[in-house]
Amino acid sequence: MIGGGSPEIDVPTELHPSVEAGTGPRSSSIFRLAWAVFIENRLAALGLVVVILLMLFCFLGPVIYHTNQVRTNLATTDLGPSAQHLLGTDDLGYDLLGRLMVGGQTTMVIGLAVGVLATGLGVMWGTVAGFAGGAIDSIMMRAVDALLAIPALFLLLFIATVFIPSEPLLIVVISALAWLVPSRLVRAETLSVKTRQFVESASAQGARPTRIILRHLIPNVFGTVAVNATFQVADAILLITALSFLGLGIPPPSANWGSMLTNGVNFVSTGHWWLIWPPGVCIVVAVVAFNFIGDGLRDALDVRLQRR
Amino acid sequence: MGRSQDGGRLMRAFLLRRTLQAVVVLFGVSIIVFILLHLLPGGPAKAILGVGANRAQIAAFNRQYGLLRPLPVQYLSWIDQVLHGNLGFSYKQNQSVAALLGEYIPRTLALVGVAAAAALLIAIPMGIYQASHRNRSADYVLTGASFIFYSMPSFFLGTILIILLSQVLPLLPPTGPTATSPLWQQLTNLVLPILTLTLIWVALFSRYIRSSALDVLVQDYVRTAKAKGVSGPAILFRHVLPNAMLPVITLIGLSLPGILSGALITESLFNYPGMGLMYWSATQTDDYPVMLGTVMVVGVAVVLGSLLADILYAVFDPRIRYAK
Secondary structure, three states: OOOOOOOOOOOOOOOOHHHHHOOOOOHHHHHHHHHHHHHHOHHHHHHHHHHHHHHHHHHHHHHHOOOOOOOOOHHHOOOOOOOOOOOOEOOOOOEHHHHHHHHHHHHHHHHHHHHHHHHHHHHHHHHHHHHHOHHHHHHHHHHHHHHHHOOHHHHHHHHHHHOOOOHHHHHHHHHHHHOHHHHHHHHHHHHHHHOOHHHHHHHHOOOOHHHHHHHHHHHHHHHHHHHHHHHHHHHHHHHHHHHHHHHHOOOOOOOOHHHHHHHHHOOHHHOOHHHOHHHHHHHHHHHHHHHHHHHHHHHHHOHHHHHO | OHHHHHHHHHHHHHHHHHHHHHHHHHHHHHHHHHHHHHHOOOHHHHHHHOOOOOHHHHHHHHHHOOOOOOHHHHHHHHHHHHHOOOOOEEOOOOEEHHHHHHHHHHHHHHHHHHHHHHHHHHHHHHHHHHHHOOOOHHHHHHHHHHHHHHOOOHHHHHHHHHHHHHHHOOOOOOOOOOOOOOHHHOHHHHHHHHHHHHHHHHHHHHHHHHHHHHHHHOOHHHHHHHHOOOOHHHHHHHHHHHHHHHHHHHHHHHHHHHHHHHHHHHHHHHOOOOHHHHHHHHHHOOOHHHHHHHHHHHHHHHHHHHHHHHHHHHHHOOHHHHOO
């Protein structure tokens, strides 16, 4: 939540009691059930379609609409939209529509990479803490609390004055802060699974911890984790945008929507609207789409909602 | 009689537990800041004195601040200093960090306080309204608008507001207030920064409140009230509102880091002379004492804020004291 982002409520989702007990539909049909409800949720389906379209735009677009995003022609700076440049050119002479595609590639890749990395780290930390319990759990979660207490933006700015940002470093550093929230969610789920009757009985029957994890923990945790992962992507895109605005951008010729928007904001008073609105709208569309998907997944997996 | 004694005992136990937790987390925050201090390029002395520092100056700095002692000893004496209000000295601005923070924090508090209060005043009725008209067109429209607003980068929203309200319709000045005259004399300059924050926070808060109001609406006591013939508005006021308000306390506690980050960006966009802008300038000039001091203060504020939120929640909802 940095001046935007997802309203993630720190509450694990509940699954149908028969699913939790492991006596209900088998794992594969939970996903089919969730998929069916997900598709019914039109906003979530719309979100997924939008994300796919954005990916096509960013990665296949340059194949259809050729522009040079590495070398620039200083004679063609600050042009408005025309036949040669469908969205005009920016102050360095780059074609804006082409730059939007290339910038989108960077933005989406960073966002998705952070989503995966942060979720992975969070799941590991959370399951260990949840299973260990006791003092180890306390220490691990107090460390999470301490890191969460300092707003990510402040920490990231600090780190950026010490290290020079590059795309891989940005992914690692953002993930290094983003994993905190999923770790809490996963730990809560692990704790609640650990105390369920059936886990105790499975363990009493001599089931090894790995079996408990695979058969019982993962289906229950998966829902919360999947929902959180999509919100992570949305938050990461907004975070990169904020960092670009505060001067942490990856310098040209590389581009991302955040740095394009930051650059465009300098031209508010000159009327060069094509430098501001396209990157801004792209960011909002992408973040809204991921938030729709996350909300849709949450509705699909949250039994409480279905009872209403 | 026995039950209230029990309640008092549980409350004290909860307070003790929660406060001890907070102390541990504060300790954690101080360790993080201490680590950041020692992560500075070239070591604390060289980084803080700057590139032009010669060996003699660095040696003097190290002696003055005891930077050659073992780390645990350094940490303890550093914490001792912090607890006495010494947050370091900014050589770049020739002022103590504490003095700088004392100057800039109140302005940020004013900005954030007004924006958050406004956001709650709008979001609470809006969320409850949405919950009671769930899935009707008004709910959909407001949900859609909320999605869009909290998916916007805040400086993008700020820029749009500048375009709309100070270019297309020249109603308001495009920049925030300056530090040269008191805030209350520059009210028109305050509108856009506050509005930017408020719009995004209304979107975020109303989603949360809608969800918690929905949770209340399905409770038995609401259905009983309806069955007894209590009117709609009365139900909303007497049952839904107080119970849905409780999670709002938690919401604010959880939102503190996000609120401060939002303030950072908005202050930078509008040149608002608050703690966020001060921190950002410090990162641009590598003013490490200011950066470290700010991170420390912000971390402590968030921990204390969530502690306060949890305590208030326990005061108003006795059930939480029984939880582990």
